[in-house]
Amino acid sequence: MDNEEFPLRAHQNVEAEEFMSNNFEAQAKKYKEYEEAAIKLNELVFDTKDCPFYIHSFQILGTQKTRQSLFESVVYSALQARTLSSIIDEVRITADKLNRLDIFKHVDVLLDNSSDPLAQPGAIDVILSTEEKSRFWIKTGTEIGNDAGSANISLNIRNVFGGAETLETYISAGTQTSYFCLAKPINGNPDSKVDISAYRLTKNNQSFSSHDEILQGIALRWRVLSKLGFHELTYGTSWRQICNIAKDATLSIRESAGHSLKSSVAHTLVRDMRDDIMLPSRGYYIKLFQEFAGFNGDVYFVKNEFESQINFPLGKGFIFSASLRNGLLYPFKTRQSQICDRFFLGGAQSVRGFRLNGIGPREEKKDSLGGDAYIAAGVSLFTPLPKLSRYPVKGHFFVNGGNLVRINTSQRLAVSLNNLAKTPSVSAGVGVVYRSSILRLEVNFCLPLIATNTDKLKKGLQLGLGFNFW
Amino acid sequence: MSNQTWRNAINNNPIQQSIRQFLAKFPLKIHRSLYAARELDVPRLYTWGPGWKSGQQTSFDQECVKWQTLLKFSKSDFETKSLNEPLMSPSGKLPFLVLTTGDVLVDDAIEKHVTDMYSENLGSLNNEQQEADSAAYIASADTKLRNALLYNLWCEPANESITYNKYVGHYAKPLDKLLFHKYKSLAVRELLTRKPVLDKEEIYQEANEALQAISIALGDSKYFFGSSLPTFIDAVVFSYIHVILNIPLNELVQVQSNLVKYSERIYNEYILSGF
Numbered sequence: 001m002d003n004e005e006f007p008l009r010a011h012q013n014v015e016a017e018e019f020m021s022n023n024f025e026a027q028a029k030k031y032k033e034y035e036e037a038a039i040k041l042n043e044l045v046f047d048t049k050d051c052p053f054y055i056h057s058f059q060i061l062g063t064q065k066t067r068q069s070l071f072e073s074v075v076y077s078a079l080q081a082r083t084l085s086s087i088i089d090e091v092r093i094t095a096d097k098l099n100r101l102d103i104f105k106h107v108d109v110l111l112d113n114s115s116d117p118l119a120q121p122g123a124i125d126v127i128l129s130t131e132e133k134s135r136f137w138i139k140t141g142t143e144i145g146n147d148a149g150s151a152n153i154s155l156n157i158r159n160v161f162g163g164a165e166t167l168e169t170y171i172s173a174g175t176q177t178s179y180f181c182l183a184k185p186i187n188g189n190p191d192s193k194v195d196i197s198a199y200r201l202t203k204n205n206q207s208f209s210s211h212d213e214i215l216q217g218i219a220l221r222w223r224v225l226s227k228l229g230f231h232e233l234t235y236g237t238s239w240r241q242i243c244n245i246a247k248d249a250t251l252s253i254r255e256s257a258g259h260s261l262k263s264s265v266a267h268t269l270v271r272d273m274r275d276d277i278m279l280p281s282r283g284y285y286i287k288l289f290q291e292f293a294g295f296n297g298d299v300y301f302v303k304n305e306f307e308s309q310i311n312f313p314l315g316k317g318f319i320f321s322a323s324l325r326n327g328l329l330y331p332f333k334t335r336q337s338q339i340c341d342r343f344f345l346g347g348a349q350s351v352r353g354f355r356l357n358g359i360g361p362r363e364e365k366k367d368s369l370g371g372d373a374y375i376a377a378g379v380s381l382f383t384p385l386p387k388l389s390r391y392p393v394k395g396h397f398f399v400n401g402g403n404l405v406r407i408n409t410s411q412r413l414a415v416s417l418n419n420l421a422k423t424p425s426v427s428a429g430v431g432v433v434y435r436s437s438i439l440r441l442e443v444n445f446c447l448p449l450i451a452t453n454t455d456k457l458k459k460g461l462q463l464g465l466g467f468n469f470w
Numbered sequence: 471m472s473n474q475t476w477r478n479a480i481n482n483n484p485i486q487q488s489i490r491q492f493l494a495k496f497p498l499k500i501h502r503s504l505y506a507a508r509e510l511d512v513p514r515l516y517t518w519g520p521g522w523k524s525g526q527q528t529s530f531d532q533e534c535v536k537w538q539t540l541l542k543f544s545k546s547d548f549e550t551k552s553l554n555e556p557l558m559s560p561s562g563k564l565p566f567l568v569l570t571t572g573d574v575l576v577d578d579a580i581e582k583h584v585t586d587m588y589s590e591n592l593g594s595l596n597n598e599q600q601e602a603d604s605a606a607y608i609a610s611a612d613t614k615l616r617n618a619l620l621y622n623l624w625c626e627p628a629n630e631s632i633t634y635n636k637y638v639g640h641y642a643k644p645l646d647k648l649l650f651h652k653y654k655s656l657a658v659r660e661l662l663t664r665k666p667v668l669d670k671e672e673i674y675q676e677a678n679e680a681l682q683a684i685s686i687a688l689g690d691s692k693y694f695f696g697s698s699l700p701t702f703i704d705a706v707v708f709s710y711i712h713v714i715l716n717i718p719l720n721e722l723v724q725v726q727s728n729l730v731k732y733s734e735r736i737y738n739e740y741i742l743s744g745f
Binding site for chain 2: 239241242243245247248250251252254255257258259260261296297298361362363405406419422423427447448449450451452453454457459460
């Protein structure tokens with residue numbers, strides 16, 4: 001077996017091999033028949049591929065709620081095809097698009113000579129037989145947190161107006177979180193969707209900076225797949241409340257309490273070429289994020305963030321991984337940025353060897369205040385473990401570090417950015433990584449090498465649980 | 471005991487000790503933070519502000535003026551900061567006092583702090599009768615004068631714009647409207663706890679009666695109950711009279727001339743001149 005690939009499917013391969021050997025003869029005969037038929041069909045198609053054909057009629061069976069206009073926009077390009085091969089390609093693409101709109105259980109294609117007596121030579125009838133998926137589903141659940149239980153309900157409607165729109169709603173009683181999102185594909189294209197959403201959520205930041213944040217807002221979003229990657233363009237307005245300041249909060253946190261209204265436009269580009277998002281063995285990942293706030297409301301800033309990761313298989317199950325991230329938040333018209341817009345750094349999923357958000361500006365070793373500029377980098381070496389090469393478990397050596405600083409808008413930007421190099425926080429460590437089917441688990445023994453006197457260190461064992469590790 | 475010795479044995483184990491010594495060496499290098507911790511030199515009172523008239527050092531909010539005045543009476547060293555954001559306060563209401571130790575005080579805790587630390591600068595009541603009278607006048611001010619104040623600021627459509635400017639004018643649109651509505655409903659709810667029906671004439675009439683009674687109680691003396699130094703009731707009465715004289719309510723209720731003079735004297739003596 002190839003050692004460089006993660007042996008996730010190991011047992012499935014074994015099963016397949018057994019199956020093959022048992023039915024080998026019967027299978028071989030069947031395969032041969034299939035093969036001959038396929039070759040014959042291929043030849044036929046190849047011979048006729050440039051002959052003029054056209055689609056005479058396009059029939060779609062099994063639709064109930066779906067509107068005709070959706071199909072019109074999806075099949076439009078197939079109707080332009082004038083040769084057999086392009087018709088086959090386009091119909092296949094059409095069927096694939098319909099499948100990915102997630103409103104049908106299956107889409108089966110049938111091409112036939114036109115049965116219409118008035119049809120001209122070369123006329124083809126296309127019949128797509130489909131079956132619509134069920135449109136509603138409701139899910140209820142309960143959550144148990146540290147101090148309180150909570151109930152939630154989510155309601156989803158598929159194909160709301162018959163144009164493959166989706167409606168998602170979610171309401172949670174305990175955390176006072178609610179979410180509503182109506183999404184619609186543009187021209188029936190599953191890779192280009194607009195959605196409008198409204199939300200209310202409460203973030204509990206008590207553990208690292210002694211406050212809660214309540215967010216309420218609406219957003220208009222366009223998500224599209226391009227050659228560069230996955231884009232997301234958002235225009236949104238949100239009302240943020242910094243509240244429930246803890247009794248022993250530091251003065252800066254207390255003074256940052258209040259209401260603010262952010263109105264911004266943001267663009268995200270993600271290009272993910274990794275073979276796995278949680279524990280990749282090869283490929284790279286780049287994320288670019290830009291945000292401009294200040295259309296209306298009282299929050300003015302420009303924000304940029306860059307994330308990257310690259311992974312190389314070194315052979316024999318060794319994997320090398322490197323990541324680099326940075327971010328810059330530049331407030332304007334206002335004296336300083338607000339805590340809910342700032343960056344935070346440190347923790348098992350970002351810079352290991354430090355507590356959650358344990359790096360950067362802080363008062364009295366207690367509350368993280370967040371910063372306006374950061375840089376963080378890390379290198380990891382994943383090694384195979386003896387006798388465990390069949391399982392998704394790896395040994396892990398790492399060195400990582402970073403820094404988070406404030407930007408003083410009365411100074412030149414370069415002066416503030418210079419501070420990034422002055423007081424870096426760096427740690428190294430060794431541990432094991434386990435990739436389960438739903439998340440990644442890390443246990444590392446961490447040693448902070450360089451730190452700032454206000455950093456919150458995590459010396460010794462640190463547990464990391466999640467799916468997005470730096 | 472055996473448990474203890476067992477633990478000791480582990481802790482004193484040479485391997486354990488050397489691990490601990492090894493860990494103690496990290497981090498190998500420690501920088502000093504670029505950001506100095508913020509510490510207050512003097513206690514700081516967070517209030518609504520600035521005052522109704524330009525140049526006024528008092529808050530525009532009666533509760534804030536009350537505690538500001540009490541702190542001024544006590545001659546304690548403190549500064550005032552007006553960020554106009556009640557969410558900063560532990561009680562959800564302004565004012566609150568942050569001490570240099572970092573403790574945050576509201577309402578009665580401020581009074582306790584002042585009377586504990588600076589009692590020599592405050593007058594004292596001589597007997598139980600005076601204490602009972604003082605409590606009665608404070609209660610009358612905190613109900614009848616406060617009703618008139620709240621009604622005048624939040625329920626009179628003509629005053630909506632001045633109230634809006636002071637309490638929510640600094641917020642972005644449309645949060646200002648939302649918060650105005652929220653504060654207004656809080657004021658109305660408070661009024662309804664004391665009055666089942668909000669009758670304008672009745673509210674102002676009761677305020678007039680209360681002012682009359684307070685005016686008679688003060689008489690010609692410098693402070694209430696003839697004290698030579700101000701007491702808590704002086705802070706309470708001053709805060710109401712001072713705010714009433716600065717808002718349109720002064721045209722609807724009659725503030726007796728001795729109360730006007732009393733208010734001006736306290737403002738000049740304690741608020742303006744400092745100490």
